[in-house]
Amino acid sequence: MTPADELRTAADKLEPLAAAAQEDLDGGDYWMVYDPATAWHDGLTNGMGGASGDLAAALPPNAVTELARWLRSAARDAREIGPDPHALAVARAINGSSTPTSAAAEPAPAAVEHCVHDRAVHQHHHHTPVDGCPWCAASVEARS
Incomplete structure (x- = not known):
């Protein structure tokens, strides 16, 4: 599920x-x-x-x-x-x-599917800084 x-x-x-x-x-x-x-x-x-x-x-x-x-x-x-x-x-x-019990049990969505928004939008949707988000950090790096 x-x-x-x-x-x-x-x-x-x-x-x-x-x-x-x-x-x-x-x-x-x-x-x-x-x-x-x-x-x-x-x-x-x-x-x-x-x-x-x-x-x-x-x-x-x-x-x-x-x-x-x-x-x-x-x-x-x-x-x-x-x-x-x-x-x-x-x-x-x-x-x-x-x-x-582990992060592996909850797979992260692919970065392309997850984050295509900027830092301000990220902070509205997440509780972690953009650099600490496994989806957004990868997305930010890909756009840099």
């Missing part, structure tokens, strides 16, 4: 869960006793309690929907410029899959 596939798989898992949770929140009997503006938070902290309830309450269905959209955007980026390691870590946690 490619990084883009992993990202899309995580989004595919979240979207129907968020939609079902929103539908339940909007009409489920459990939620009717709560103020609609705070029902998600109140229902989860009351029902679960503790740190787990607080964490679940921090991710209402609309936030999970946006997370899924971000993962889809990251999947497109993964195909075009390479995977964002943080987005991939989130996707793997959602998917219940493990992180590759």
Whole structure:
């Protein structure tokens, strides 16, 4: 499975869960006793309690929907410029899959496919300096 596939798989898992949770929140009997503006938070902290309830309450269905959209955007980026390691870590946690143990387990896209942008664009898409990026460094050297 490619990084883009992993990202899309995580989004595919979240979207129907968020939609079902929103539908339940909007009409489920459990939620009717709560103020609609705070029902998600109140229902989860009351029902679960503790740190787990607080964490679940921090991710209402609309936030999970946006997370899924971000993962889809990251999947497109993964195909075009390479995977964002943080987005991939989130996707793997959602998917219940493990992180590759070495760089060899995660092949880099070919430099020609990956980077044809300048340093400013690179910094917008990556967390490493252009000289430290295995794709961009090769691409910069090829253009020099």
